[in-house]
Amino acid sequence: MDFGVLTFVTDEGIRPAALGKALEERGFESLFIAEHSHIPVKRETPYPDGGEMPKMYYRTLDPFVTLTAAAAVTTDLRLGTGVVLQIQRDVIHTAKEVASLDLVSGGRVLFGIGAGWNREEMRNHGTDPRKRGALLNEQLAALKEIWANDEAEFHGEHVDFDPIFQWPKPVQTPHPPIYVGGDSPAALNRLAAYGNAWFPSSQVTPERIREVRAELADKGRTDVEFTIPGFDLGALDAYAEAGVNRIVHFIEDLPEDQMLRKLDELAKYNDR
16 A cells, blocks of 8 residues: 655645655655635635635645646656646646646656536636536546547537647556546546546545445446545554555645654655
């Protein structure tokens, strides 16, 4: 079982290169970066965890810029988005960003995606929150077409383009693994149809992991990897027995000295 870190890199915390280097030096396998393009001043959607939205949501850096900076100072660290809010993004631009990062990193990208929760943020990008699931499914299908074909085209209800050329193609074939976020029935259907790995958005128990594995097996998907962010440190053996491939520590954005101390504290689990 591998261990990684999920965090919000902001303008007030550790810089991406310093974080990437520190993670690799301490034996962490992966870095996952959260995404929010902006936070609307007028908010109606409640913060999912309750209470006030943490400050880091307002200040997070672009995930692909962040991961490129980390890639430049590391050689083995896997570089993940945790998660990209694809429904707020142009699918052709995202295809190029993912492939470019995979190229410059030597094939280290883990592409995590999710449907998002902040409805005001979606609307500012021209996305109808009621249609975000259907949009995301088409975007994933379109991304695969772009990465796989020299002349790619896609014609759906929400995504539509005639044949295009786009390079580079990803180093990983047929594409970087797609990590699908969420634990709703729609998210699990999306995982079965398009994903390579499950990346639930909140803490899940070993029992829930076994349930999801059984659901996926019923749909003919016994090849899905499981990456679990937000977990009970006292239940690591139970997670391993449930077949978890990767455990991801969630760490809030911290100044460099505090982040390094936190990584030192968590690095003891990397030898399990």
